[in-house]
Amino acid sequence: MNHKSRRTLIAFAIVAILGAGVATSILRPWHGGEAQAANTPPPAPAVEVASAVGQTITEWDEFSGRIEAVDRVEIRPRVSGTIETVHFREGSIVKKGDPLFTIDPRPYAAEVAKAEAAVAAAQVRASLAQTEKARAQRLLDDNAISKREFDERINTASVSSADVRGAQAALEVAKLNLSYTRIVAPVSGKVSRAEITVGNLVAAGASSPALTTVVSVSPVYASFDVDEQSYLRYTAPGATGGKNDLPVFLGLANEDGNPHQGKIHSVDNRLDTRSGTIRVRAIFDNADGRLLPGLYAKVKLGGGTPHPAVLINDRAIGTDQGKKFVLVVDKANKLAYREVDLGPTFEGLRVIRKGLQPGENIVVNGLMRVRPGDTVAPKSVSMAYRSELEPRATTPDRKQAADDAKAEKPKVS
Numbered sequence: 319m320n321h322k323s324r325r326t327l328i329a330f331a332i333v334a335i336l337g338a339g340v341a342t343s344i345l346r347p348w349h350g351g352e353a354q355a356a357n358t359p360p361p362a363p364a365v366e367v368a369s370a371v372g373q374t375i376t377e378w379d380e381f382s383g384r385i386e387a388v389d390r391v392e393i394r395p396r397v398s399g400t401i402e403t404v405h406f407r408e409g410s411i412v413k414k415g416d417p418l419f420t421i422d423p424r425p426y427a428a429e430v431a432k433a434e435a436a437v438a439a440a441q442v443r444a445s446l447a448q449t450e451k452a453r454a455q456r457l458l459d460d461n462a463i464s465k466r467e468f469d470e471r472i473n474t475a476s477v478s479s480a481d482v483r484g485a486q487a488a489l490e491v492a493k494l495n496l497s498y499t500r501i502v503a504p505v506s507g508k509v510s511r512a513e514i515t516v517g518n519l520v521a522a523g524a525s526s527p528a529l530t531t532v533v534s535v536s537p538v539y540a541s542f543d544v545d546e547q548s549y550l551r552y553t554a555p556g557a558t559g560g561k562n563d564l565p566v567f568l569g570l571a572n573e574d575g576n577p578h579q580g581k582i583h584s585v586d587n588r589l590d591t592r593s594g595t596i597r598v599r600a601i602f603d604n605a606d607g608r609l610l611p612g613l614y615a616k617v618k619l620g621g622g623t624p625h626p627a628v629l630i631n632d633r634a635i636g637t638d639q640g641k642k643f644v645l646v647v648d649k650a651n652k653l654a655y656r657e658v659d660l661g662p663t664f665e666g667l668r669v670i671r672k673g674l675q676p677g678e679n680i681v682v683n684g685l686m687r688v689r690p691g692d693t694v695a696p697k698s699v700s701m702a703y704r705s706e707l708e709p710r711a712t713t714p715d716r717k718q719a720a721d722d723a724k725a726e727k728p729k730v731s
Contacts (some may be wrong), residue, residue, distance in 0.1 A: 365684035367647050367696040371629040371667065378567075378620035379552070379662045383542025387611040388601075389505040392665060394528055395520045396498040397426065401529075408511040412503045412532065419501040419512075419529055421520065426496040433489035440485040444478035451475040460531025507534040508607070533611055536604040539583065540568050540615045545597035550617055553585050553598055567618040568601040568611075576618045578602050578609065585593040620662075628674050629667035633661070633703050634682040645688065647679040647696055656680075666702065682707035 343728070382515030404416050406663035454471035457463040491568055503509070506673060510531045520529070552564060567576035580602035589596045600617065602609060609615075635658070636643050642660055645653045681688065682701065688694055 330347075331666055333615050360520070360585075362651070362693050362695040363684065363687050364695045364697060365681045366699045367646075367679045368631070368634070368682045368699050368701040370670070370676050370678050370680060371701050372570045373627060373629055374624050374668070375627045375629075375664050376620075377627070377662060377669065379548050381542040381544060381548075381617045381619060383540050383617050384617045385609050385611050385613045385615050386539040386599075387507070388537060388539060388658075389532075390611070391506060391532050392500060392528040393504075393530050393532065394524065394526050395421060395518050395522050396503065397421060397495050398521045398621075399423075399425065399499060399519070401514060401516050401518050401520060404512050404516055406509050406512075406530075410509055411535065412506065412509050414503055414506045415646055416503045416534075417500060418503055418509065420702040421501070423496055423499040426492065426499055429492040430489070430496050433485065433492040437482065437485040437489050440478070440482040442477070444482045447471075447475035447478035467568060501529070503532055505532055506532055508530045519692040529546075535607050537580075537601050538604045538609045538611065540566075540580070540602060540609075540617055541596055542600075542601045542615070542617045543593065544598045544619070545595055547591060548619070549585075549589070549596050549598075553582060553596075556569070564619070564710065568600070568602055569616040569618075570611075571614050571616070573616075576616060627661070627664070628670040628676055629664060629701070630670055631682050632663075633670050634680050634685070635668065643658075643675065645681040645685060645690065646674075647681065649692065651693055651696055653681065653688055653690050653692050666701070673714060678716050 321404045401419060402422045403420040403542045404418070405420070406412055445461070449616070451471045451474075454463060457713070458468045510533075512530050513527060514529050520526060564582050566580045566582060568580060569576035570576040581599065581600040584599045586597040598619075600619075630644065634644050636645070641657055643655055643657050646656045647653060656673055658673035659671040661671045663669070679696070679698075681694070682699065684694075
């Protein structure tokens, strides 16, 4: 190897050494930062925490039900004929005995006249038979007629008397059918629309179409299903110390709270083993007609002696394979699993029957981001507080939605 070749190899070696040094100096800070980041623990997750509320309450249980009419009658014709008159205005209030429909009475009036004539004829025959019987008695005393002929006169008189009673019964039936042509309200209440109008032919019988319906207005029932525990607590015999005036409060779907007060009317005679509930019926005054049969009803049942209770927000309650739990925050900001027994709601908060003490801090928002044993960064809020992080229902602006859709539409070049 000559001098020139040796000098070239030395130059290449120097360049390689310098390149390795530069690479090492560049890579060393990056690897050091990665190691430092790996040793830094992640920040504690932020959660909202509130203290369990201790309060003396009077406990109520809430149920869902439906309003029912005390009396509901489907009006059907009891005689056949043509509807001659409709006497009511649809949706109006009628009193018991008010006329609703009139069926053409003329054929039935003729039947009454015919039956009256039959009664008169039967009475004439019966009178003649009685006269013949009295005459036969005198002749028999004088031995002027035979005993057989006398018996025949007696038999004729008896048959004539029976014919009179039969004719009178037929007259009563005819009069009854005539009265059925005038259909009246059997109960006081609100009448529906006329299903069959003037000029239509109707037939008698239970299978015939209903002409209209009448439902009573006041009072009304509210029927609802009560679970077994609530039945034993409130409505079972002796459950309320022998009191029969257990208060019940009702609210409609658009009403705040339960402004209508009533009382228990009846409890069913058996518990439905399939659903584990029993049907209870409460009765309410409805003078203004606001409680319409069929409406959804929020029923509040209970009352009794005030007692201390623990109250929390439903948002703080989790479900674990059918069990209900909360996450309690200790002094070291560490989470602990706590199983709880739930009671009814009271003024927007849930009653906790067992598992939690007043004043204990629990997670009320962020429950899905943490688990027992985690250390958290708690933010104290009120138990009734609604987090700003929760989604809220809003009414979309149609114009804004159209502008957004237009902005998202891809442009064709």
